[in-house]
Amino acid sequence: MLSSDVKIFDAGSRVANRMALYGSIVDELLIVVAGVGVPQEITLAPNVRAVTAGGTNRFSSFLNMQRTLRALTKEKAYDIVSAQDPFFIGVLGYGIAKARHIPFQVQLHTDCFSLGFLTESPRRVIEALLAIFILGRATCIRVVSERVLKSVRKVTKVPVTVLPIHTEYTSDVGPTRSNIGSLKFLSVSRLTSEKRVHLIIDAVALTPDAELTIVGDGPLKKSLEFRVKRLGLGERVRFVGWQDPAQYYESADVFVQASRFEGYGVSLIEAGLSGLAIITTDVGIVGEVFEDKKEALVVSGTSSAIAVAMKRLIEDKEIRMRLGAQALESARHHSMSMEEYLLCYQRALSRCSI
Numbered sequence: 001m002l003s004s005d006v007k008i009f010d011a012g013s014r015v016a017n018r019m020a021l022y023g024s025i026v027d028e029l030l031i032v033v034a035g036v037g038v039p040q041e042i043t044l045a046p047n048v049r050a051v052t053a054g055g056t057n058r059f060s061s062f063l064n065m066q067r068t069l070r071a072l073t074k075e076k077a078y079d080i081v082s083a084q085d086p087f088f089i090g091v092l093g094y095g096i097a098k099a100r101h102i103p104f105q106v107q108l109h110t111d112c113f114s115l116g117f118l119t120e121s122p123r124r125v126i127e128a129l130l131a132i133f134i135l136g137r138a139t140c141i142r143v144v145s146e147r148v149l150k151s152v153r154k155v156t157k158v159p160v161t162v163l164p165i166h167t168e169y170t171s172d173v174g175p176t177r178s179n180i181g182s183l184k185f186l187s188v189s190r191l192t193s194e195k196r197v198h199l200i201i202d203a204v205a206l207t208p209d210a211e212l213t214i215v216g217d218g219p220l221k222k223s224l225e226f227r228v229k230r231l232g233l234g235e236r237v238r239f240v241g242w243q244d245p246a247q248y249y250e251s252a253d254v255f256v257q258a259s260r261f262e263g264y265g266v267s268l269i270e271a272g273l274s275g276l277a278i279i280t281t282d283v284g285i286v287g288e289v290f291e292d293k294k295e296a297l298v299v300s301g302t303s304s305a306i307a308v309a310m311k312r313l314i315e316d317k318e319i320r321m322r323l324g325a326q327a328l329e330s331a332r333h334h335s336m337s338m339e340e341y342l343l344c345y346q347r348a349l350s351r352c353s354i
Contacts, residue, residue, distance in 0.1 A: 023048035090134035103139040103352040113151040116261035144264040161348040186252035191218030202303035217242040249274035272331030277323040
């Protein structure tokens with residue numbers, strides 16, 4: 001498996017534990033990670049090992065990863081190469097799969113052919129072009145939603161499995177919240193440009209009876225904090241950093257996201273499992289799991305549209321509770337146990353070995 005997620009080396013983290021579980025469906029799993037920093041190696045299970053050659057920057061880490069892959073796959077024969085994205089990681093995966101004459105699986109977690117993705121930056125256009133090249137050369141593909149499947153079908157006809165991201169969060173809270181004082185809105189997100197958290201902050205400025213908690217971290221944190229200060233929202237918007245969001249789902253009334261694009265939307269499922277009413281843009285599993293006015297209020301990507309939805313849920317408790325109850329039902333129906341998930345994951349891999 002080829003990955004760029006350095007959290008794999010955080011022993012006990014969700015990512016590390018998930019990789020260890022993947023070992024239960026294969027004889028041996030070697031994870032090669034692209035990452036800036038010092039070389040690392042960790043054993044996650046008796047048959048699961050993760051390594052990274054490190055590097056001083058992204059370019060050097062890419063070259064180091066390539067050399068590591070060549071060396072490790074020369075020492076031992078592997079049955080499948082699985083790349084966690086169809087971009088630069090995918091290029092490495094395709095190269096080593098072709099050189100060793102073994103099947104090549106590509107996993108696609110984002111909607112890289114959507115307008116939102118393509119218009120975010122020139123880099124995204126390059127990534128989309130790489131994806132067209134790599135996906136067309138895959139033996140099989142795993143995507144995380146029907147939305148991504150439709151995008152992939154525009155560029156290739158190779159076998160595709162739809163397997164959602166497994167969500168470990170569970171809650172027994174349900175839609176039982178009361179409306180005491182200002183309504184509590186929640187955002188759980190990386191603080192990056194595609195998440196557009198600034199739109200949610202601006203919407204709070206337009207909605208006097210709204211309070212917002214932002215769970216997450218990222219490169220835009222300082223600019224977003226400055227925005228809150230400039231708008232005079234210091235008492236109504238708080239940043240709590242990146243941590244387990246469970247307690248915040250349980251104390252919130254409404255979940256809100258404004259993403260430009262998503263492949264899936266783990267936080268949407270977590271919000272649904274918490275019985276929260278949801279305000280969201282039309283991304284990821286919206287339309288597949290959560291439908292407009294049934295389980296969520298689907299809005300355009302403007303602060304004014306988000307504010308209108310916020311005011312509606314503040315003013316109408318009945319709609320808020322109904323949306324939360326239906327979101328809970330849909331999220332539960334969509335979710336699967338880890339045992340079921342691992343079985344589906346194994347089947348997805350087997351489509352490459354046929």
